[in-house]
Amino acid sequence: MSAARPLLKPIAVGIGAAFAVAAVGSTITDLGPWYRNLNQPDWAPPDWAFPVGWTTVYVFTVAAGVTAWRSATGDRERSRIVGLFAFNAFLNVLWSLIFFRLHRPDWAFVEVVVFWLSIMLLVVIAAERSLTAKFLLLPYLGWVSFASLLNLAVVRLNPPFA
Numbered sequence: 283m284s285a286a287r288p289l290l291k292p293i294a295v296g297i298g299a300a301f302a303v304a305a306v307g308s309t310i311t312d313l314g315p316w317y318r319n320l321n322q323p324d325w326a327p328p329d330w331a332f333p334v335g336w337t338t339v340y341v342f343t344v345a346a347g348v349t350a351w352r353s354a355t356g357d358r359e360r361s362r363i364v365g366l367f368a369f370n371a372f373l374n375v376l377w378s379l380i381f382f383r384l385h386r387p388d389w390a391f392v393e394v395v396v397f398w399l400s401i402m403l404l405v406v407i408a409a410e411r412s413l414t415a416k417f418l419l420l421p422y423l424g425w426v427s428f429a430s431l432l433n434l435a436v437v438r439l440n441p442p443f444a
Contacts, residue, residue: 292351295364296344303371304340308333310378316385321439326432339422343367346408346418353411366404373397387436388443394430401426 313329327335347367354360377397381390401423408415437443 289352292348293344296347296351299347299367299371300340300344303374304336306375307336307378310375310383312382317382320387320436323432323435323439326435335425339425342418342421346404346415346422349412349418350408350415353415355411359411363407366400366407370397370400370404373400381433386443387433387440391430391433391437394426394433398423398426398430 347363350363351360354363373393373396377390377393380386380393401419405416405419405423408419
């Protein structure tokens with residue numbers, strides 16, 4: 283039983299963190315009149331695609347985090363991995379706050395560049411220990427790349443923001 287406990291702890295922490303990020307992000311996300319009045323590009327997916335996409339990304343990201351954590355060679359490296367995932371989670375929530383609550387897609391686009399770079403850093407750090415973790419993070423990178431382009435299109439179709 284004690285051998286299973288070290289395996290379950292990172293899984294429980296990862297799932298808990300994913301639920302927390304999803305809960306905070308969904309609480310911040312307001313699809314009310316302001317959002318509905320934004321001009322969207324013709325290629326924007328329907329609203330239902332976002333929860334499906336994010337749920338899929340979170341499942342893969344938790345698996346990547348657990349795999350990277352388990353592949354780490356010591357407490358210091360594990361702490362670094364957890365810290366990078368935590369910073370990335372903060373940026374994930376921050377984007378929603380800027381875009382949906384502050385109504386500033388222009389600022390959100392600047393923030394999403396940093397957010398995207400944090401995912402790239404996760405990919406690089408994960409790849410140092412586990413190719414599996416690296417590949418599990420690629421859907422996250424792809425999803426946020428797409429979201430970044432969508433964010434940029436919204437900025438271009440709806441200026442100025444004040």
